Amino acid sequence: MQAPKSDQFSRFSFIVEIxxxxxxxxxxxxxxxxxxxxxxxxxxxxxxxxxxxVAEEALARAVQNSGEKIACYSEDKGLIQDTSNPEWLLVVDPIDGTRPLICGFEMGMISIAVSPFSPTATFSEIEAGILLEIRTGDIYFGVKNQGVKILSRAKKKLNPSMTTDFKKMFWSYDSVGRPSRWLFHYLGEMMDISGMEAAVFLFSNVTFSLTRILTGNLDAYVEIGGRILKDHPESKEEFLKIGNGRIMGTFPYDIAAAYLLLQEAHCPMTDAYGNSLEQIPLLNLEKSSQILSCVAAGNTTLHGKIIQSINQEA
Structure with a gap:
C-alpha cells in the first residue's frame, strides 16, 4: 500500500532542504x-x-548535512560517493542558467532529481525532483505518482497550455554549444510562424523554460542538439569548434528533475524524434556520449506538431 500523499512528499523533503x-x-x-x-x-x-x-561547495555541505546516505552526480564534479552503501542517487545541476543569472536575470535554477542508488539508474527510476528558482525562491517539487507542488510568493499555479497553433505558440529553445546554422535549419520555420502573434525566446536555461510550461506561461520548449548530431554526423566538427574541443549540449542532469515534474503534470516531454526518455541513463559517465535532445509542450497535440515540423526539416 502506498503511503499517504503528504507522507510521500515528506519522505523526499531532504532534497528541498538541500x-x-x-x-x-x-x-x-x-x-x-x-x-x-x-x-x-x-x-x-x-x-x-x-x-x-560557490554552488558546488554549497551542494557538498548540504548533502553532508542531510543525514541521508547519498551518492551525488553533479555537473562540475561528476559522481561523488562518500558512503559505501548509498540509498539514494542525486542528479544535480547546482545552477542551470549560470550565464543569465550572473548577468542579473532571473533565469537561474537549482535542479535535483533523486532515484534509488544504482550505477545504471535511468529516468524511469526517478522518484522525486525539485527545481528551485534562485532569485525568487520559487519551488517546483514533484514526487512520482503523487503530483507537483508549486510553492511561490506569486501564487503560481499548475496550468499547462492548451495552445495548438504555431501562430499562437510562445516557446523557447537553447543555443549554447549548438551550431546556429543547424538550429535555424530545423527551427527556422516555427520561428517565422510564431514570431508575430506570439514569440520565441532564448533563455539559456532549460529548466526555467520547462517550469514555465508547467504554469502555462510558455507553450513549448525545443532542444535539438542531440538530434543534429545523429541526423548529421558531419556536424561534429562544428560542435567541437564551438565547444572549444568539447561537444556541448543537454545532459541528463539538465533535465532529470524537470522530466519527473512534467510527467506528473501530464505534459509530454520526449527527445526530438518523439521517443521516450524513460530508458536514458541518469549518469553521464562518458561525458559527450549522452548529448540529448528534448521537446516538451503543454499538450500532446502541440508536441506532435513540433515533432512533425522537425521531421520535415531533417
Whole structure:
C-alpha cells in the first residue's frame, strides 16, 4: 500500500532542504564582482564560472548535512560517493542558467532529481525532483505518482497550455554549444510562424523554460542538439569548434528533475524524434556520449506538431 500523499512528499523533503541551503549560500554572491570569471572546465565540459564554484561547495555541505546516505552526480564534479552503501542517487545541476543569472536575470535554477542508488539508474527510476528558482525562491517539487507542488510568493499555479497553433505558440529553445546554422535549419520555420502573434525566446536555461510550461506561461520548449548530431554526423566538427574541443549540449542532469515534474503534470516531454526518455541513463559517465535532445509542450497535440515540423526539416 502506498503511503499517504503528504507522507510521500515528506519522505523526499531532504532534497528541498538541500536546494534551500544551496540557494541561501549563493544569495550573498549574486551580482558581486568575480562571479563572471571563468574558473575551470567542468566535468561536463562546460565553463565553470565563479558562482558555479560557490554552488558546488554549497551542494557538498548540504548533502553532508542531510543525514541521508547519498551518492551525488553533479555537473562540475561528476559522481561523488562518500558512503559505501548509498540509498539514494542525486542528479544535480547546482545552477542551470549560470550565464543569465550572473548577468542579473532571473533565469537561474537549482535542479535535483533523486532515484534509488544504482550505477545504471535511468529516468524511469526517478522518484522525486525539485527545481528551485534562485532569485525568487520559487519551488517546483514533484514526487512520482503523487503530483507537483508549486510553492511561490506569486501564487503560481499548475496550468499547462492548451495552445495548438504555431501562430499562437510562445516557446523557447537553447543555443549554447549548438551550431546556429543547424538550429535555424530545423527551427527556422516555427520561428517565422510564431514570431508575430506570439514569440520565441532564448533563455539559456532549460529548466526555467520547462517550469514555465508547467504554469502555462510558455507553450513549448525545443532542444535539438542531440538530434543534429545523429541526423548529421558531419556536424561534429562544428560542435567541437564551438565547444572549444568539447561537444556541448543537454545532459541528463539538465533535465532529470524537470522530466519527473512534467510527467506528473501530464505534459509530454520526449527527445526530438518523439521517443521516450524513460530508458536514458541518469549518469553521464562518458561525458559527450549522452548529448540529448528534448521537446516538451503543454499538450500532446502541440508536441506532435513540433515533432512533425522537425521531421520535415531533417
Amino acid at each position: 536546494a534551500t541551503q544551496m540557494r541561501e549560500a549563493m544569495l550573498p554572491y549574486l551580482d558581486t564582482s568575480g562571479m563572471k570569471e571563468t574558473v575551470r572546465v567542468a566535468h561536463s565540459g562546460d565553463t565553470t564560472f565563479g558562482l558555479d564554484v
